[in-house]
Structures are given as C-alpha cells and as structure tokens.
Amino acid sequence: MGWEERQVRGYPEFVRAAQSYHGRPIFALFCGDKDAEGRSWCPDCVTAEPVVRKELHNLPDESVFIYCLVGDRAYWKDPNNEFRKNLKLTGVPTLLKYGTPQKLVEEECFKAELVRMLFTED
Numbered sequence: 001m002g003w004e005e006r007q008v009r010g011y012p013e014f015v016r017a018a019q020s021y022h023g024r025p026i027f028a029l030f031c032g033d034k035d036a037e038g039r040s041w042c043p044d045c046v047t048a049e050p051v052v053r054k055e056l057h058n059l060p061d062e063s064v065f066i067y068c069l070v071g072d073r074a075y076w077k078d079p080n081n082e083f084r085k086n087l088k089l090t091g092v093p094t095l096l097k098y099g100t101p102q103k104l105v106e107e108e109c110f111k112a113e114l115v116r117m118l119f120t121e122d
Contacts, residue, residue, distance in 0.1 A: 001057040009071075017068075027097055042073075045092055051112055056119075
C-alpha cells in the first residue's frame with residue numbers, strides 16, 4: 001500500500017492528525033511556517049525539507065508522514081509553546097518517529113543516511 005502524507009499547521013491540528021492514524025507508524029517533520037512565496041522563516045527547514053522528501057520512499061508500508069508547520073518565528077521562540085512543552089521539541093526542523101524517542105534535530109535532518117535510518121530501523 002505504501003505510505004500517506006498529511007500536512008497540518010499548529011499543535012492542535014497535529015494532535016488530531018496523529019490520533020486519527022493511531023496504530024500506524026507515524027513520522028513527523030516539524031518546520032517553521034512559510035510565507036506567500038512558500039519560503040520558511042527557518043533556513044535550516046529550507047535545507048532539510050528536500051533531503052527528507054527524497055527519502056520518503058523508504059517509509060515503511062502503512063506509515064503516515066505528517067508535515068507540520070509549527071507557526072511563525074515569534075511563536076516558535078516562546079519557550080512555553082505547545083510543541084516545546086508537550087512534544088519536547090528543541091529546534092526546527094525536527095524529524096521524529098511519533099511515540100518513540102527516535103528523532104533528528106536541526107542539522108541532523110540534512111543527512112540523508114540519518115533520515116533513511118530513522119525511516120527504516122525499528
């Protein structure tokens with residue numbers, strides 16, 4: 001069957017999406033919001049997204065890839081934002097296997113081999 005992608009924005013939308021795929025492997029990429037031209041305020045997100053997307057074919061069957069925009073820079077920088085408090089995110093981009101401690105943060109997302117390992121190892 002392959003995998004499926006879902007795009008969401010903000011923490012409540014992310015939680016709803018994750019809950020709707022309960023029981024399936026969920027991988028999520030968290031990035032800064034994009035402007036009208038489709039450019040994120042986060043330069044590392046701009047670098048990481050094509051690397052991660054190029055490895056999506058390695059996702060396990062039945063899995064879900066959630067692409068989540070975390071909000072604008074001011075919201076992200078707030079240490080009390082929901083992503084930081086509830087998901088313990090420390091930076092964007094973050095790529096994680098939801099419900100596990102496995103994640104790649106910031107520059108780690110630039111490395112195709114690390115992204116591939118996250119997608120393929122149990």
